[in-house]
Amino acid sequence: MKKRLDGRTSKEVRKLQVLHDPFGYADGSVLLSLGATKVLASVTLQTGVPFFLKGKGQGWLTAEYAMLPTATKQRSMRESVNMQKNGRSVEISRLIGRSLRSVVACDVLGEKTVYIDCDVLQADGSTRVASIIAASIALHRAQEKWIEKKKIKEPIIKDMLLAVSVGVTRENNILVDLNQIEDSQVIADFNFVLTVGKNIVEIQGTAEKRPLSPDQFDQMKDAALEAIGSINTALLDHAEVKGKKIREKNNFVKPAPRATVFSLEKRFEKTL
Secondary structure (H helix, E strand, O other): OOOOOOOOOOOOOOOEEEEEOOOOOOOEEEEEEEOOEEEEEEEEEEEOOOHHHOOOOOOEEEEEEEEOOOOOOOOOOOHHHHOOOOHHHHHHHHHHHHHHHOOEOHHHOOOEEEEEEEEEEEOOOOHHHHHHHHHHHHHHHHHHHHHHOOOOOOOOEOOOEEEEEEEEOOOOOEEEOOOHHHHHHOOEEEEEEEEOOOOEEEEEEEEOOOOOOHHHHHHHHHHHHHHHHHHHHHHHHHOEEOOEEOOOEOOOOOOOOOOOOOEHHHHHHHHO
């Protein structure tokens, strides 16, 4: 297969960049770039839970996703101007919240709510998967502050989330990490939300132009699993623990020489 318009191979993920704590007031925040897609994720913890959890002694996690007016080439109106939530924003907000709740022990929070805010500053495809990655990193950063300030008694994160988009072209080629042009041209696109250990949290997608065969879906799944390893490797250079950059070892990468090494999976096991 020939190279894609941006020069990548079919299974190559765009360049990942992470800036920690761009917000001064959020408990944890991350500015993540996935190619030209840029997402700002912030995490806060507040006392109180939704009405259906009051008096039960457990917490909650919820997420909001939105695109800034100039995130796309053609300016869009703010949702506050329309006086209603955009259906796409609501659907993606629920996806982010569901995904993160699967790896967060809300029952040990007490009656507190974790708020995740994901704002797309610039959209070039795969904004929902970029938001999930950014939110997962920001939540991990926030947890460290909550423990340090004794806002929570023990770690609540059980695993690290990663995500990737995968599409099928008219020529039946599999592409990972779709940009906007590719997303508009593929016959099917799926979003895979996985843990760092490659366990499946959620798969959402559709074949809009023609049905997929089981073999094609298996190829998409395999491509997603491979891409998750690449994403995890790329994120290692941006990993932080208590403000210090480190290299982390897990199933997908070899430790760098003379580096501080520990296992993400082992770390999460200790928090359970």
